[in-house]
Amino acid sequence: RKEVEQDPGPFNVPEGATVAFNCTYSNSASQSFFWYRQDCRKEPKLLMSVYSSGNEDGRFTAQLNRASQYISLLIRDSKLSDSATYLCVEEGGADGLTFGKGTHLIIQP
Amino acid sequence: DAGVIQSPRHEVTEMGQEVTLRCKPISGHNSLFWYRQTMMRGLELLIYFNNNVPIDDSGMPEDRFSAKMPNASFSTLKIQPSEPRDSAVYFCASRGMGNTEAFFGQGTRLTVV
Numbered sequence: 001r002k003e004v005e006q007d008p009g010p011f012n013v014p015e016g017a018t019v020a021f022n023c024t025y026s027n028s029a030s031q032s033f034f035w036y037r038q039d040c041r042k043e044p045k046l047l048m049s050v051y052s053s054g055n056e057d058g059r060f061t062a063q064l065n066r067a068s069q070y071i072s073l074l075i076r077d078s079k080l081s082d083s084a085t086y087l088c089v090e091e092g093g094a095d096g097l098t099f100g101k102g103t104h105l106i107i108q109p
Numbered sequence: 110d111a112g113v114i115q116s117p118r119h120e121v122t123e124m125g126q127e128v129t130l131r132c133k134p135i136s137g138h139n140s141l142f143w144y145r146q147t148m149m150r151g152l153e154l155l156i157y158f159n160n161n162v163p164i165d166d167s168g169m170p171e172d173r174f175s176a177k178m179p180n181a182s183f184s185t186l187k188i189q190p191s192e193p194r195d196s197a198v199y200f201c202a203s204r205g206m207g208n209t210e211a212f213f214g215q216g217t218r219l220t221v222v
Contacts, residue, residue, distance in 0.1 A: 034210075043213035044152070044198060087152065096142060096165055097202075097211055101151030 004090050006100035013078055014108050020074045021103045023088030032091040035062055037084045038102065044087055047073075075105075083107045093103050115201050115214035122221055127189040130217045133182055134203030142202040142211065143176055143186050152200070160186065191221045 003026040013019045025033070033050040048055065050071050054063040061074040075082055088100040113150045114133040114197040122128055134141050142157040156166040168177070173192070188195055198218050204211040 043215055045213070046210040096140075096154055096157040098154065099144070099152040 001084050004098050004100035006088050006103050008101060008104060010104040010106050012106050012108055015078060015080055016089045017078055018074065019078055019105065020072060021086065021105075022070050022072045023100050023103075024068075025088075025090045026069070027090065028066075028069060030090045030092040033064055034089040034091070034097075034100070035060075035071075035073050036087040036089055038087055044099075046063055047086070051089050075081045078107045080107050080109060113201055113203050113212050115199075115217050117217060118215065120220070121167050121220045122191055122219075124221055125183070125190045126221075127187065128191045128195075128219060128221075130186040130201075130203030130219070132184045133216060134184070134201070135205075135212055136182065138205050138212075139181070140205035140211075141178060141184050142199040142200075143184070144202065144205075144221045145197045146200060146216075147197045152166035155186070190200055193220075193221045194222050 006023045007021060011019055034045040036044040037047045038044040046055050048060060048062050050062040051063050052064055059076045063072045073086060083106050085102040085104050087102045090098045113135055116131045120128060140159050143155040144152050145155055146152045153168055156176045157164055157170045161178045161181055174188055176186045196219055198216045200213050200216045202211045202213045
């Protein structure tokens with residue numbers, strides 16, 4: 001079975017700072033990757049898709065490095081509301097969506 | 110659309126009892142996933158269906174677990190008999206064709222005592 005590995009954290013970051021975390025995946029044939037966000041006692045929700053060329057959505061930037069088999073998420077000018085668990089997701093065709101265990105982020109005032 | 114609907118939201122049952130979790134996917138979505146989430150193991154894929162057909166059930170932990178999708182608008186996950194180690198949050202998710210977003214239900218929090 002595919003493996004998706006993430007640093008569980010927690011990452012404690014002051015408000016306004018930039019924070020980045022990575023996720024590694026084991027299946028070199030995987031085609032699609034995503035970052036999901038999960039708030040405490042809530043369901044996961046899509047934050048952004050990850051494309052080979054990288055993509056940016058406001059303060060969030062996601063990048064894919066196929067050679068080293070990792071994806072990254074960068075959050076600039078972090079807000080208190082960014083505190084959550086960020087889940088890395090890999091899709092490899094018939095195996096469906098495989099989630100990492102998540103990285104816990106705490107933005108401190 | 111009301112989104113993915115799961116029931117019940119909470120379930121407390123005694124060890125040995127049968128538990129049935131229900132899911133109504135978003136209308137028009139053709140893939141449905143059942144996940145289990147615990148602190149120790151994170152989100153684990155149990156089984157997923159494509160066009161009502163089970164594609165991968167290798168994540169189903171034991172024969173005590175079974176899942177069905179009799180039609181495009183309904184799926185069940187059954188645990189019989191339940192055990193305390195089955196306590197977790199069970200999520201159902203659905204998605205449309207292509208590499209689109211998977212939408213999750215609010216989950217069923219199961220406690221087996």
